[in-house]
Amino acid sequence: MIALSLVGIGSGNPDHLTLQAIKTLEAADLILLPRKGDEKSDLADLRRGIVAEVLQTAPKVVEFDYPVRDAKTPKYLDGVNTWHDALAKIWSGLIHDHSGSDAHVALMVWGDPSLYDSTLRIADRLKAQGLQIDVQVVPGITSLQMLTAAHAIPLNDLGAPVIITTGRQLRDHGWPLGADTVAVMLDGECSFQHLSDAQQIDIWWGGYVGMPQQVLRAGLLAEISDDIIQTRAEARAENGWIMDIYLMRKRAD
Known part of the structure; x- marks a missing residue:
C-alpha cells in the first residue's frame, strides 16, 4: 500500500505552511515536484525552496514536466479529462520507478487540494488503474483566504451566502442567481467586464496573493475595471504568468 499525501502549501510562502504540512513532507520517502514550463518556473523554485530550506530531513525529490492541456478540444471537460489521464499516467510511472510498495509519497499542492485543484481527481484515477x-490530504491556506486577508474584508455579509465560481461560468451565465457575493477563480479573460450592473458592484481583486509580487485593487467595479485589466496585463507581461482571484459584492438597494 502506497501512502500518498497531498500537501497544501498556500502560495509557497514558508510562513503559510502548517506544522502538519512540514511534518508530512519531512516523513515522505519521495516528493514529486511538478515543473510547469519556463513561464511558471517561480512555482517550481518555491517548492524546491521549501525542500531545501524548511525541511529538516532530505526526502528523495523527483521532478516531472506537466503535460500541456489541449485548449482546442471542442468540449472543455473532454480536454480536462484527457489531461488528467496523462497526469495520472505520469504519477503512476514515477511512483513505480522511484518508490517501494509501501512508500510514503508526497506532492505539494498550490493553495489547498480541495479548491479548484485536480490532484484529488488524479489520485482517484490511480486507484482506478x-x-x-x-x-491523505493536508489542508493549506487557499487563495480565497489570502485574498480576504490581504484586503482585510470578511468573505460574506451577515447571514448571507457566497458563490465560488470560475471566469468561464461568469462569462457564460452571468451573475449567479440568489447570491450577493461571488468569488471568481481561474479567470484569464477578466469576465467581470461583461457584467451589466457594474455601478452596483464592489470588487476586491488580487494577483499573486500571498507572494512577494502581490498586487491588489479594490473599489466600485465600474470605476476600476479598466485599471484591473491593465494592471493584470502588465503584471503578466513582467512575470510571464499570473494567478489572480477576486471577490465581488452587490451593494444593497
Missing part, C-alpha cells in the same frame, strides 16, 4: 494507495 489498480494502484493500491491510501490518500
